[in-house]
Amino acid sequence: MKNFFVKTHGLGNDYIVMNSKDISFEMNEKNIQTVCDVHYGIGSDGILLLVDSDKADFGLRILNPDGSEAEKSGNGLRIFAKYLYDYGFTKSKSFSIDTLGGLVYAEVIETENDKARLIKVDMGKAIFESAKVPVISEQVECLDEELQLKDRSYQINCVSVGNPHCIILKDELDDEEILKYGSEIENHPKFPNRINLQFAKVLSRNEVEIRIWERGAGYTLASGSSSSAVAAVMVKKGLTDRKLTLKMPGGQLKLEIAEDWEIQMTGEVREIASGYLSPELLQDLS
DSSP, X not given: OTTEXXXXXXXXXXXXXXXXXXXXXXXXXXXXXXXXXXXXXXXXXXXXXXXXXXXXSEEEEEEOTTSOEESOOHHHHHHHHHHHHHTTSOSOSEEEEEETTEEEEEEEEEEETTEEEEEEEEEEEOBOBGGGTTOOXXXXXXOSEEEEOSSOEEEEEEEESSSEEXXXXXXXXXXXXXHHHHHHXXXXXXXXXXXXXXXXXXXXXXXXXXXEEETTTEEESOOHHHHHHHHHHHHHXXXXXSEEEEEETTEEEEEEEOTTOEXXXXXXXXXXXXXXXXXXXXXXXX
């Protein structure tokens, strides 16, 4: 099983999953970039690495395609939970996962041919305190605050769901707009740890449509943590009910925001491929 990998997607957001005990190369920035590259590697939105943990049933490192490390990923967590269940790391349908963004609880809700299909993840609490997002702000909570860019400004709303997010409300969504301004906002000096960006359009009291720019990955078809962050902000601003559907180009997720700001997310995951890194690829990983 040396250098065995599984590639799975959650609503088009795809990750490579590997076990740290079974890899023969260093998981450094260069190697992460190579493995995630669509031309020189397998191609993916990141790597999920199973590691030991003394805090939870399983430990997880989430590695972005640029080689940086993420605190939390909603789609990544569901993909990782499927991997643990499908490949026999656990027989239980409920288990805990230790991430940089905190402890997470996952539950396999639905299976198909003994493989996990629908998974619910407890994403932890939404935190609005500016210093804990973090975002540089004179306000305790960064809501409806102006962000000045080179050629325009936006009203932003910031929240942490284990990783930092900036939500901008829009009357209409335009992919070209988020592609144009995504990197500038991600790397704006207002955000000490960079930021994940979402443009959001409220469709009804229980539906919101979003576009996503992920820190370290760029434009993304779907994101669980982004959906969680947007849902929390919508509820905070009184724009939606606490149970809502987040619609993205890759698909949709069900979110529920509790009174204490605990977030539960439910969505599908589907395996794409599994196999072994080839000897020739391993030669390029130094």
